[in-house]
Amino acid sequence: QAQLEESGGGLVQTGGSLRLSCRLSGTHFGVHGMAWYRQVLGKQRESVANITSGSLTDYAEFVKGRFTISRDNLRNTVYLEMNRLEVEDTAVYYCNVPELPLPWGQGTQVTVST
Numbered sequence: 001q002a003q004l005e006e007s008g009g010g011l012v013q014t015g016g017s018l019r020l021s022c023r024l025s026g027t028h029f030g031v032h033g034m035a036w037y038r039q040v041l042g043k044q045r046e047s048v049a050n051i052t053s054g055s056l057t058d059y060a061e062f063v064k065g066r067f068t069i070s071r072d073n074l075r076n077t078v079y080l081e082m083n084r085l086e087v088e089d090t091a092v093y094y095c096n097v098p099e100l101p102l103p104w105g106q107g108t109q110v111t112v113s114t
Contacts, residue, residue, distance in 0.1 A: 001026050002024065002025065002026035002027040002097075002100075002102050003024070003025050003026050003102070003103075003105070004022060004023070004024055004094075004095055004096060004097075004102055004103075004104070004105035005022065005023045005025070005105055005106075006020060006021070006022045006093060006094060006095055006105050006106065006107055006108040007020070007021050007022075007023075007108055008020040008021045008108055009092075009093060009107075009108030009109045009110045009111075010109075010110070010111070011111045011113060012085055012110075012111070012112055012113070013112070013113055013114070014085065014086060014087060014112055014113070014114055015084055015085065016085050016112070017081070017082060017083045017084075017085065018082045018085065018110060019079060019080070019081050019082070020036070020079065020080040020082065020093055020108055020110070021077055021078075021079055022034070022036070022077060022078045022079075022080075022095030022105070023075070023076055023077045024076050024077075024078070024095075024097065025076065027097075029073060029076035029077075030053060030073040031053055032053060032097045032099060032100070033050060033051060033052045033053055033097070033098055033099060034050070034051050034069075034071060034078040034095060034096075034097060034098075035047060035048075035049065035050040035051070035095065035096055035097075035098045036048040036049045036050075036069060036078070036080045036093060036094070036095050037093070037094045037095070037096065038089075038091035038092065038093045038094070038110075039091055039092050039094065039107070040090070040091045040092075045094070046060070047060055048060050048063055048067065048080070048093070049063065049067055049068075049069040049080060050069070050098065051069045051070065051071050051078060055070075055071060057069050062088075063082075063089075066082065066083050066084045066085075067080060067081065067082050067083070068080070068081040068083075069081075078095055080093065080095075082110070085110075085112045086112060087112050087113070087114060088112075089110060089112050090110060090111050090112050091109075091110060092107040092108065092109050092110075093107055093108050093109075093110055094107040094108075
């Protein structure tokens with residue numbers, strides 16, 4: 001059964017950086033587009049960034065120029081490099097396979113403090 005496992009979150013100050021990782025197991029990673037999402041407690045989950053199987057990328061307007069999505073097909077892993085973090089980026093971050101999608105993983109908490 002395909003599974004998603006996110007990691008790399010933490011507590012960081014405004015302006016800091018974090019790198020999130022998401023490993024997909026149980027299915028052929030390389031053929032799938034991948035995406036990062038985030039959810040603030042009490043609000044709907046929102047899309048943050050997408051990367052196709054051919055590594056074309058797309059970003060939500062609120063992270064353009066600050067976040068970078070990438071993938072390593074040998075490691076079955078998608079990354080989210082987050083720079084110039086803002087308090088508003090505080091959320092639980094999840095990854096998924098948009099064309100499937102799979103059961104959500106546990107996510108990884110990102111907290112940005114002033």
